[in-house]
Amino acid sequence: MRLNSEVKYLKERATKFYNDADYEKSLKVVNEVLHFKKSDEESHFLKANILHLQGKIGAAIQSFKKVLQLNPDNTDAMISLSVLYNDIGKYSEAQSFFNRANNKVKQGTNGVVDNHINKKFAGLHFEIAEMYFAYGRFDEALKEYQKASILNPLDFDSKIKIAKTYDKKGFHSKSLEQLLKLKSETPNSVPVRLALGIHFYSRGKVIEAQNEWKNILNREPRNKEARMYLTLSQSATEVSL
16 A cells, blocks of 8 residues: 555656656656556656657657557557657558557547547648658648648648648649638738748738738737748848839
């Protein structure tokens, strides 16, 4: 009974250190927990996340796999492994864990949407889309950005990248339509207005572009990106005149 209380206390301390971003202390306490309770799933999962944040990818992978040994149904560990393997270029392993997690969610939801899992999947789709985008594979990138957007409708990064991908594919009107829709939904969104300004400027609509950046600076006078774009556009206009 006393051991259980001690383990509980240590787990609470480890979580607090983790939330405070003191990963060294958190890892030290987690290892203490695992000394007393080698099969504690939560502690192995916390340890895996710490190792991931510290950039110790190989050790993180082993820890996430340990979580799955203890609980083969842990979808968070599956998704984390998928992300890690994707990051290091082992795409077949990444796809394997992604499929395992996806199948597990489909079998276990019974029609109930798990927003936490959806956000995890959205993040993975976004990472894959970024990779496709970087290599100029815009059709594949667009599909992945769209999947991310559907799974996490509140993530405007994916929606902005959808517009940018349309633009790269030459569908400029479709890109503008997407950005204007986002602007109407979130008129105070800085990233949306930045992207819209860049779109206008690239089409030669300097006044419209400057209006978007000025709108940002009216609310955020210290916004460096908006200030930079506005200054560059004004300089370019003066030179052309």
